[in-house]
Amino acid sequence: MSDTARSSIRGYRGYIGCRTIAGHRVPQHVQNLVVRDYAARHGLAFRLSRVEYVMPGSFLMLESLLDELEQLDGVIVYSLFMLPSDGAARRRIWRRLLDAGRELHAAVEELAMRTEADAERLDLLLEVDRALRHAWRPASP
Numbered sequence: 001m002s003d004t005a006r007s008s009i010r011g012y013r014g015y016i017g018c019r020t021i022a023g024h025r026v027p028q029h030v031q032n033l034v035v036r037d038y039a040a041r042h043g044l045a046f047r048l049s050r051v052e053y054v055m056p057g058s059f060l061m062l063e064s065l066l067d068e069l070e071q072l073d074g075v076i077v078y079s080l081f082m083l084p085s086d087g088a089a090r091r092r093i094w095r096r097l098l099d100a101g102r103e104l105h106a107a108v109e110e111l112a113m114r115t116e117a118d119a120e121r122l123d124l125l126l127e128v129d130r131a132l133r134h135a136w137r138p139a140s141p
Contacts, residue, residue: 004080005104012039012105013065014049015077019056022081022129038107039076047072059084066096074103080111080122085130087123094119 016031033047037047050061057126062083063074077083084090094113097104104113106122113119 004109006013010071010073011045011047012076012103013068013072014039014073015049015050015052015065015075015082016049017078017082018054019052019082026078032104035076035078035107037108038105042105044076045073046076052127059089062093066093069096069100072102074105076105076107077107079105080106080126080130083126085126087127088122090126091100095121 013031014032014034014035016028028051035049036046036078038044041093050065080084083093094124097113098116098119104122111118111122111125113122
């Protein structure tokens with residue numbers, strides 16, 4: 001992207017949450033530090049994070065962030081595992097980002113989605129994780 005084009009776009013918005021992530025609770029201030037550090041290490045202009053609501057299955061803040069893509073270079077999520085577990089919902093997110101020519105970065109996992117191939121790889125990673133969590137669930141007594 002040219003310097004002129006880059007200067008007209010306003011950076012990467014962080015996305016953090018208050019729910020558990022992959023079974024762990026991570027304080028919001030820690031999530032924000034991780035996102036800011038990721039942005040700094042990768043030379044990405046950081047904008048304040050949006051915080052997802054605590055209600056299970058809520059992605060209202062993520063949706064509002066996606067509505068803001070015209071003013072952003074992309075999104076830095078604290079963790080890839082914050083995204084919807086439903087594959088179709090995730091693919092709609094990938095599509096919106098790719099159609100807008102924007103990127104998604106996952107700070108904890110040090111992963112970025114810039115292309116269709118990246119989106120497929122991230123989706124596969126999440127599906128494998130989901131399958132492993134289901135397969136290794138302890139049997140009820």
